[in-house]
Structure formats: structure tokens, C-alpha cells
Amino acid sequence: MLSGRRYRLELDAAQAGLCEMFGDVCRAVWNTGLEQRREYRRRGAWMNYVPQAAELAEAKEDFPWLAEAPSHVLQQTLRDLDRACREHGTFRVRWRSKARWSPSFRFPAGNRIMVERIGRRWGRAKLPKLGWVRFRWSRPLDGVVRSATVTRRGRHWFVSFLVEDGRATPERHAMPQAAVGVDRGVRIAATTSDGDFHDRPYVTPGEAKRLRRLQQRLSRCERGSNRRRSVLAKINAITGRVRDRRADFCAQTAAELAACNAVVVLEDLRTRSMTASAAGTVEEPGRNVRQKAGLNRAILDKGWHLLELALRNAARTTGTAVVLVNPAYTSQTCHACKHVDPTSRESQAAFGCTACGHRDHADVNAAKNILNAAGHAVSGRGDLGTSRSVKRQPPVTRTRTGRSSRAARVTAIPACKGREEVKR
Template sequence: MLTGRRYLLALTPAHTLQQTLRDLERACATHGTFKVRWRSRRTGPPSFRFPDPRQITVERVGRRWGRVRLPKLGWVRFRWTRPLGGVLRNATVRQDGGRWFVSFCVDDGRREADPNGKPPVGVDRGVTVAVATSGGWLRDRQVATPGERARGKRLQQQLARQQKGSARRAATRAKLTRLNARIRDRRTDFAAWTADRLTRAHGLVVVEDLKIGAMTASAKGTLTDPGKKVRQKAGLNRAILAKGWGGLLTTLEHKARYNGSRIVRVPPAYTSQTCAACGHRAPDNRESQAVFRCCACGHRDNADVNAAKNILAAGLAVTGRGDLAAGRSAKRQPPEDEAA
């Protein structure tokens, strides 16, 4: 008779355990053995993958519902959102916000689209406006309502007062998790909608190569060397993370493969201080968060749109040199008389 851990291992599908070991081996080979960290059970949502398509059967049972048969789980009903559209390769089950999801990886036979030949665009990611393009298109979305922010703060305070391991603390965590999941879904939807529009309408999308992890690091410092304006920096960090800069870039790179577009990253230095009309660079050019006025030529524009124009110019210069690193290549485009 099996007991304890051996009993739990017997209940677990063998292929999911093997897939976990493959993922661990790939992570160690990519990042190094001593840099790989296990995902926390408390902070990371549980997920597992069924890699063998021969053991997976998917059926549609209605207009909105389908079911999938998984090894040792049997038939599982799920909400049918769209057709599979290809040959099934694997299935992943994960929990997010108290809800369980199943996602299918399929081979749809599609390849990367050919260049669409449409005009380029520069994209500036900001805090006040999430996305501003060099053409003057501004796009933003409020992912959390004032009521949801107030409720989230109240739940955080309630969680801090409750005893760890208690049932009431677990219930409060579940409420907070569901609230954050709704906010995260809106942010994901915004990134997908925006990325699809940009890559469909433009053949080249230039963005800043921002180090978001370093930008959102805490400023509290240490006991011997405490930081300055810690609360202000924490507020800025929350505002940056709320806009989902990293998720937008990832979605742009994914959508570009299917829409015939190309994503280019450029260094972000001085794009918000440089005049897109005359090239004058000065910190005083930025009058406010929203207004840019050049001290040399008097050019006036939306600050984010002006930065997007500078980003586009840097991206066109980079692609003209033939590589993606400023200062690395000595190649230049030939003059017009030589090219003729």
C-alpha cells in the first residue's frame, strides 16, 4: 500500500513531472544552474503541462462549452472561446485569481508574415499616457477604477492585521487575488489591442530599450545609507508597473511576426529632452509632464509625441547602419551621388 509522498506521486500524471524536469534542464542550460530559482508556492500560481497530444482529447459540447480529457483527471469542462485552428501539441492547466484555465498549444501551419511595407512609427511608453506615437496617436486605459484601488488598499490593511495561517486571512487573500486578476486581465487586453493596431498599421515599430527592473527598484537604501524621497519613488514605481510597459513590448514582438511588422529597440537616453524639430537638447525643454517647448526654436508639442518622434528618428538611423546598437557599427548609408 502506498502512503505519503509515494501515494501523491502515484496520483500525479507522469508526463507532467517529466515536463517539469525538462523545463528545469532547459532553464539551467540557458541561465546557469546556480541562477535558477524555484517558483514560490505562495506567490506563483500553480500550473502543469500535458506534453503528449495522444493522451489529450478535445471535444466541443455546445456553442460556449467544450471538454477535454486529460490523463488521470478524466473529462474536464471548460468555456470554449475560439476554435483550436490547428494540430494539438500540448495542454497547460494553470490557476489564476482563484480560477482554473486550460490553454492548448497548436501547430496552425502559419509562418511569419512577409513585411507589410507600411510606414514606420515611433512609440513612447509613459506614465500619464501609456502609449504615444510619433503620428500623434495617444492611447491609454484605466485598468483599475478608484473604487477598486480603495478596496485593494483596504484589503491589504486587513491582511496585515490578520494572523498568518488563519482561515480569515486566507479568505482575504482570495478576495485580493480575484481583484488583482481582474485588473491584470484589463492590462493584458489593453496590450493586445494596442499591439495589434500598431503592427497592422506599421511595418516598423521603434520603442525604447527600457530597463524596467532597474527603473522600478526601491529607493529605500540601507540603514547606513538611507534613500531619499522613498515614498515618491514608490508611487512612481507603482505607476510604471500599472501601465504594463514590459507586457506591451512582449505583445508587440508576438504580434509583429504575424502582421508583417518589425520591432526595433533604441537607447532611451535624452529622447524626452531633445527637440524633434531642431535637435536642441536641454532639460528645460520639458515644460511639464505633458508639454514640450524648445528653448532654441520655440517648437511646441505634446511631450510624449515629441519623444516618440525622437525614438523614430533613432530607429531609422539604427536600421540604416545595419545593426541594432548605437555606437557599435561604423557603417553608414552612402551619399546620394555615390549611390547614383
């Protein structure tokens, strides 16, 4: 099984300069290749990786600065561009701006990468044209290196190793009768059909106050000035810590859910479309723009999509199947009598059925409806009934099998061994 290992690099001035230069060359290759593809599409022709890689080799004679970066690093940039254009469309792929894009490049030849541990806290890796670089040994490598990706975030550089850890995928989850529905919200990040609430604050009150002051100071800075760069660096330091806390919360929650359940059911939410701006155009301005902007920030702050990605990653090691169902009316339907009424949702937390009088926490009621939409019965504790078997799906990619009696999109993810005990 392939997995990632990420470490923080400690580069000297020469190595940091080389990394910056490699990133600049890769950015230039990406933008040039993207413009070439767009020009070909405008003419009705097609351009792919093979001719672009050949032209890149010829261009090194006229542009010697292209030869300063490793050849396979530039080839990987063209491969990434080719995949992005095939998946998203040539005119939807974004340019890599020097101001907005963080330098990143990948060494694909794992046999040319050497990794050694040189102390309790330090290790080193030998990368092409960079030589030996030191990094913080924060976790074991536990595998054979297949590739290495160097990125910069803020003022720190990181290296991510793709390793083959040699683990096999189990055919059966440790708890095959357990299933759970998860409702994602803007007040509570994740609520399960068992009645568990998973949430935590990502920013402290002091950080929020300081971030607001820095944003006000940023609005008064002149674009391109040193003062503006200094303020942006301070803002990025705070937002970087917030991003790390969000990722850590999603990873821990996903690991717990995947280890305790053979099936995890989520709503099929398209967060990119849900968080689109409502500003509209000059001819047709949007309505309730500020309210929609606040909702967008709340959705992105809770990390709905990040939690789904973390669940898919954790499911690989436990054998859990991640099921996506239609989100329509899950928060308006009574779990007890299946009556649908928007007025049953009395508030953000209270649900009282107008037909049968059933009362429950609104998010827990929605989570039970999400689990039911996948075809699983919910018992008193929210798991599968003993008389029912888990509907296991083969380990395939995303396919459509129906949408909540009409179409529920199911994704089954192969995984490895999970925990045998469940915390109740």
C-alpha cells in the first residue's frame, strides 16, 4: 500500500536558493505548457505530454536556465499538467502565479533517493542536484521510497516521501456489523447517528483578535511594499496553525470512525459549488451576498471536504466502505415516522416532528436519516441490527448506483487492519 510521510526540511542558504530556482523553472514550464495547449485548442488541434516533453528537451539549447533544474522534475510538471487538463479541461486549469503559488516539485525516481537516519531527531535525504538535505525525523519512514515532493509553506520547506509500506488490504473489517451515518454542519463539524458530537475550535480568541488587526493593517498597505509582505507573513503564520489544527482534527475523527465502523455514510455534498460566491454580475447582482459569504466561511472553516478525504484515507487501513447518499431532505425528515416537514426543524439543535411528536437533536436525527438512505437499519445505539448484514462493495473507484432510492453514490475503499475494540 502506498502512503505518504511528510517531514520539515532544514536547508542551508544555497539549498534554499536551489529549491526556489527549481520552483520558478517548474512554474514557467507549467504556464508555457498551459498556454501552448490553449492555443492548440483554439485552433481545433490537440497537444499532449509526449510532444511537449520532446519540445522541452529541444528548448534547453535556446534557454540554458531550463537545464539548471533536473530533467525528470520538469517532466513531472508536464505530466501533472497533462493530467489536470484531461480531468478538468484545458481552459479550467489555473495559471501558477508567482505571488499566489507556493513552490513545489517532485522527484519521481525513488531508486535515486537515499534516506538515512543520523540521530534521534534528525534524518537526511539525498536528492538529485540538491545533495544531502537534513530534515526533522518526526515519524518512522516504514517503507521503500517511491518518490519525493519538495514544497514550501510560509518560510519553511517540507519533503513528502511516497513509500510502499508493504501492508496488505484485509478482506473483512474487524467489526463487520458496525455502521454509522455522519452529518456535517456549520455549528458542529460532525455528528454521528450514535449521538456523538465531534468538534473543536481551530483558532483561539487571542489569535482571532490579532488576525483581525493584521487584516486591517493589510488593507492600508501599499501593494508590492515590504510592509505588506511582512504583514502577509504574520497572517500566514496564524492561518497556517489554524490549517494544521483543522487537518489534525479531521484525521483523528476519521481514524476513529473508520476503526469503529465497517460502513461510514456521508451526504454527497459538492462543497465547491456550495461555497461559490453569490455576488452575481453588474447586470444581475446577487441577493443576500453577505449572508452567503458568512455561510461559505463557516462551511470552509469546518472542513467538510477535508473530513471526507481523511475518511477515505483512513478507510484504506481498516477496510471501511465510505458511502455517499443524496442529501435531500435529510434534515427535514423525521427518523421515526419518515414525515417530511421543514417546520419540524425548530432550531439549529432541536427537531420536533409535527406528525408523530418525535423529538431528537436535529443533527442526530439527520445522521440517522443519512444512515437509512444507504439501506442500513438503525438500532437504538445507531448501529446495524444483528439480523442484517453489511452491504459490502468491491474495492472500485467512484461509481453511481442510484441516488437514495433513486441514486446513492457508493465508494468502497480497500484498507488494512483496524482496531478490535470500540470505545463506547
